[in-house]
Amino acid sequence: MALRLEEDVLLKNYCTFKVGGQAKHFVKVETEADLREALQLVAKEHWPLFILAHGSNVIFPDEGWPGLVILIGIKELKIEGQSLRAGAANMMNELVDASISNGLAGLEWAGGLPGTFGGAIRGNAGAFRGEMKDVIASVRSIETTTGREIERKNDGAMFGYRDSIYKRHSEVIVSAAVELRQGDQAELRATADKWIAFRQDRHxxxxxxxxxxxxxxxxxxxxxxxxxxxxxxxxxxxxxxxxxxxxxxxxxxxxxxxxxxxxxxxxxxxxxxxxxxxxxxxxxxxxxxxxxxxxxxxxxxxxxxxxxxxxx
Ligand SMILES: Cc1cc2nc3c(=O)[nH]c(=O)nc-3n(C[C@H](O)[C@H](O)[C@H](O)COP(=O)(O)OP(=O)(O)OC[C@H]3O[C@@H](n4cnc5c(N)ncnc54)[C@H](O)[C@@H]3O)c2cc1C
CATH class of the missing domain: 3.90.78.10 (UDP-N-acetylenolpyruvoylglucosamine reductase, C-terminal domain)
Structure with missing residues (x-):
């Protein structure tokens, strides 16, 4: 499908802080093929590139972005046994709900965590004594400059406190798998709901x-x-x-x-x-x-x- 490139898009409409000027160029990609095409365009036009997901961890400048913003929209969600696989653009609450509905434990701490799976992996998001690094089995990404596909296991992602290799490498996370364990559905739901309520009360x-x-x-x-x-x-x-x-x-x-x-x-x-x-x-x-x-x-x-x- 041809890319739907937009011009002069207000970034304050794409982040939770509601600040930021215009992106000169802007495109939403929903497939890996579209992502590759957008990356090729960046290389051809020599545009500065910014990868955006839910925008819950970015502060955009008032001056805007002089190049292309690629909004990641790549989604998939499937569970096989105790393994859950999702696209970078699936929201963390979708993963929390899907795992709990299947009686799988490991993501309850993320109840109420805003943002996408890809954003959470890049920043090793964490709360209430849980972190992404505790559950990630493997991550697939695409190198922005070469289009090369890279698959890393948990230790290859070099997770640290709000940190991962993806903060230092120019790669777009496209999908990943988490490894969960059996749990009691009602207990898991109660734990996730407790954290959601805590956030609503304290934040x-x-x-x-x-x-x-x-x-x-x-x-x-x-x-x-x-x-x-x-x-x-x-x-x-x-x-x-x-x-x-x-x-x-x-x-x-x-x-x-x-x-x-x-x-x-x-x-x-x-x-x-x-x-x-x-x-x-x-x-x-x-x-x-x-x-x-x-x-x-x-x-x-x-x-x-x-x-x-x-x-x-
Ligand atoms: C109310 C509130 C509560 C929050 N609570 C927590 C919390 O408890 N714990 C916590 O850790 N964080 C928290 N956050 C911060 C934020 O929700 C997380 O950091 C979240 O994981 C960011 O995901 P996102 O999709 O919004 O990413 P964005 O904000 O869109 O992007 C963040 C960074 O990741 C990069 N990025 C995004 N997607 C990809 C991708 N697919 N590939 C490569 N790079 C990518 C972007 O370029 C950017 O640099 C909170 C935020 C809010 C607003």
């Missing part, structure tokens, strides 16, 4: 946001003179950390605003778009939070979502 889902704005803080980053202050809040998820929300809260930044971007009143590790925020507001607020935390606690924070630069 500011009433405003556009991008999830946690900073990664959690490894205890090794906390200076000795502040350890006693944070000691009771140490969590082992997925290694000993201080929840960064606690650090930002103690820096008295809840509610702080730049333009229409605000440190959430409900959860200090969320920045929310109060309506009409710009990427500049959000990035300014991120810098401010980092500086205040650095000045007060001598702790360095790492930004979690992908901050896209219009100059790439």
């Amino acid at each position: 500011p889902l009433e405003f556009p946001n991008v999830g946690s704005i900073f990664k959690n803080t490894p205890i090794g980053r906390v200076p000795e003179n502040w350890m006693a202050h944070f000691h009771d809040f140490i969590k082992n998820d997925p290694f000993p950390i201080i929840p960064t929300g606690k650090i930002i809260d103690d820096a008295e930044l809840k509610g702080f605003k730049i333009g229409q971007a605000q440190v959430s009143e409900k959860h200090a590790n969320y920045i929310v778009n109060l309506g009409g925020a710009t990427s500049k507001d959000i990035l300014g607020l991120i810098d401010h939070v980092k500086q205040v935390v650095r000045d007060k606690f001598q702790i360095e924070l790492d930004v979690e979502p992908e901050v896209v630069s219009s100059k790439e």
Whole structure:
């Protein structure tokens, strides 16, 4: 099928933060053949390339994207025995629901996790002591520059805290398989629903946001003179950390605003778009939070979502 290429597409309509200017060129691909064709076009036209899925972990610049945005729409979902195979564009909640309906355990922690399977693999998404790396059996990808197909087993994907080889290699994840185990359907449903309810209760889902704005803080980053202050809040998820929300809260930044971007009143590790925020507001607020935390606690924070630069 011929590609349906669009021009000047507003990226704020394709991300959960609702910020970002126009993509010069934009195409949605629903098959691997379309993806290959789009990648060939990028090579031919020398366009900068950005791969987009659900847009729940990206901050697009107000200036937009000067090249082609490929929106990944490749889907499939099948279960054989204890193995579930899905396309990169299947939403994580589809995987959670399908596994539970088949009495398969391993994905309940992802109840309420926004975004696609491919996006979750790339960032080794995790919550409530679960991570993608615990369940992934294999991942298929296509190298953007050569079109070469690559299949990696779990250890080849080099998963780390919110990290994988796909953050360093120019590849598009097209599909993957997860290995699950037998479980009790009603118990699995109750666990996933518990996490969905927890998110609805604790996170500011009433405003556009991008999830946690900073990664959690490894205890090794906390200076000795502040350890006693944070000691009771140490969590082992997925290694000993201080929840960064606690650090930002103690820096008295809840509610702080730049333009229409605000440190959430409900959860200090969320920045929310109060309506009409710009990427500049959000990035300014991120810098401010980092500086205040650095000045007060001598702790360095790492930004979690992908901050896209219009100059790439
Ligand atoms: C309310 C809320 C709560 C959240 N809670 C959590 C949480 O608990 N834990 C957590 O880890 N994250 C969380 N997130 C962040 C986000 O949901 C995850 O990072 C998610 O996995 C991103 O998937 P996506 O489809 O939205 O990816 P996108 O935002 O579209 O893309 C993210 C990055 O992955 C790349 N990418 C996407 N698809 C592919 C692909 N197929 N191949 C190669 N690269 C690709 C993109 O280029 C981009 O760099 C939350 C976000 C929100 C809004």
